Amino acid sequence: MQQEYERYYVPAQSPWPIVGAVALFLIAVGAGTVVLETTKGESGYGTHTLTAGILVLLVMLFGWFKNQIDESMSGLYSDQLGRSYRQGMSWFIFSEVMFFAAFFGALFYARFISVPWLGGASNNEMTNAVLWPTFEAMWPLINTPDGTTTQVMSAAGLPTINTIILLVSSVTLHFAHTGLEQQKRKQLTWMLGVTILLGLIFLTLQVQEYIHAYRDLGLTLQSGVYGNTFFMLTGFHGMHVTLGTIILIVLFFRVLKGHFTPENHFAFQAGSWYWHFVDVVWVMLYIFVYVL
Template sequence: MAQQEYQKYYVPEQSVWPIVGAVALFLIAVGAGLFVMQTVSETWKGGGIVLSLGLLTLLVMLVGWFKNQIDESMSGLYSDQLGRSYRQGMAWFIFSEVMFFAAFFGALFYARTIAVPWLGGASNNAMTNEVLWPTFEAMWPLTSTPDGTTTTAMGWAGLPLYNTIILMVSSVTCHFAHVSLEKNERSKLTMWLGATILLGCLFLGLQVYEYIHAYRDLGLTLQSGVYGNTFFLLTGFHGMHVTLGTIILMVLFLRILKGHFTPENHFAFQAGSWYWHFVDVVWVMLFIFVYIL
């Protein structure tokens, strides 16, 4: 019987970065709270400074911790078992993100299919309709509020459609970049990944322009009732995830320029591509349920 070969499981040395990250998150939480409170009362001050300090500390932690990880990987310290642990960790992380967006989509579906018809008098709630909002009309998008504020819904044509096409194309270019890496075609890898980053930046730029258009021309804000809230929460959080995904791709691009990754060892790139495909799928669902239906 052939003797089974065992690999050592690398255990990194003690690191200061977890406590630095905890301090950063604490400062961000306190700073964000103070920043919100100072808009209500002048007695709360310094929120912007504390929040900026927390974000700077978080950036230092990420750069330092990722540098240690990259150095360990490039030194050949990681085993196959650790690689499987990383894959399981990334899979669970993406699953948690799926649940995060599921909560917001659930809120959207609840408002559209339960709350709005209920306020309109459905399911024998005519008395509730007369008491809470007598002039209410059960429709979606809900473009009016009880105080008489009205807004205009964001249509699916134009910028939303362009951004959908951009993200779908970027998913294709990201896939081609992955294939090029597996074939060890470095020039094509750089070209396709660079195109993916540019498309991600273009998406973010158009989304900023869309928000300006919503506020300035449509009167669509966070104060526009449940429609405005769900619209900006879903699109805004997705924009944050696209920003994070673009930053990840930029880091991968710099590592590729430094000669990192091989066809046999490139999990960091694979994890980044998984995340990018995830945000693309979320946007397609968002485009359908927020903009079209």
Template sequence: MAQEQYEKYYVPEQSIWPIVGAVALFLIAVGAGNFVIENSNGTEGFGFYVLLAGLALLLIMITGWFKNQIDESMSGLYSAQLGRSYRQGMAWFIFSEVMFFAAFFGALFYARAIAIPWLGGASNNVSTNEVLWNGFEATWPLLVTPADAITTGEPSTQAMPWTGLPLINTALLLASSVTLHFAHVGLEKDKRTQLTVWLGITILLGCIFLGLQVQEYIHAYRDLDLTLDSGVYGNTFFLLTGFHGMHVTLGTIILIVLFFRVLKGHFTPKEHFAFQAGSWYWHFVDVVWVMLFFFVYIL
């Protein structure tokens, strides 16, 4: 009886990078929280420096972990079974990200469709104005904050329009999905020049998007008085757009790593899951932005 053949399954050795990443995320959370509080209170503290330390440590973790993964892949240690595991892992990761953004969109829906109408007198709740302030109007965006009601009764915050920078950023991200698709087609057809050019254009579009989002935040703070202190509208606006910006930043870093791997001759038309996973993530980020643009800016 012929001896049954088993497919190898590579199990990597223990790594320090998960715990390094956990420490980095902890520092980022503590630093960002303290930085926001310090800015709101007009005080000086350690929040900004802790945030920078966390970001630096996260970059070190990403660099080291990516290097280990690339070395293992290029050494031929992976098998078809491990490739299927990676695909399942990436699919579950994107699903978790879907749930992450679903929670924030759910908070936005609850505030707009349930909480604010109830505060305005819906469901026979007729005494709300006596608890809040005279003249409270259940409209969205809710631009009058309690501080405004106590002082002037007029809104100090302006809503961010969907035209201008948000519309430009939407066009940029949609274009980046198209350019990344052309790069992927070039890889599948083994056209390295097409792959390199279109991937480089995608990275450039991502960087421009991030730069314009910084300009949008500066405009919000300086010209519209739209800050994290601007009530539920300001909170949901910055949480949704800010976390999406973090995902675009991570996606851009992934694409940059893929770009340098392409320059080194990595990937073949049949073996390129790392590139495919990066594409999945980038297209997911683009879809989230389209939803965000519609529900946060337009409606």
């Protein structure tokens, strides 16, 4: 069977790309609507649209993963296709790097350009007097033009705990990968299971952090540029952790079924790449959003 597909394997037509596009469209529309409704203090169809998009996305992931696994276990993939998968995953992670680079760029622009400019730096005293006379050039911005005051999310407590959790999860995933390469299936199973547990704990604590921000600190999406950048960066990162955890759960069930060998385990390797990337992003986020 391998010889038949030695040059390249072309899969059959699949409905999953268009299903995924519909899911992402619903998520984008739903998320944007939820933000607008939250800002205006209204309730509408945003939550329902976002939920529908997430459900469709999960259906797409389940169906597409199943097709990929069946093709791989049937011996249809060749070395050439394996190289294509590695190139594709590398470019995907690169696109994610640029995705977060744009958000970090927005943070740096607001902090080092807009804030000093509004504060009257570079001979802009007139701008300061006209646009926001009581503005204080400091970061984080805890005062908004309408007079609302918020509190800053401290790096101590949940953010630091979550940082430790993600760093430890990278170590456990590395030992899981080592166990796979050395044919130590018990080590592979346990370390991968611990990694998944740590990811779920991280997400649970992030929910607690958001509750604390809204209820105790008055830190919301309406809290000016500081609140916007805080929830934008941490929220999108949380979404990536959620996706990474789903990928690891799929890999865990495949491990239980006896899939993967030291010679053929790129799916596991790709999941590891993604998880380590998410961890690196969080370390940068922790430094630039919480500490500095």
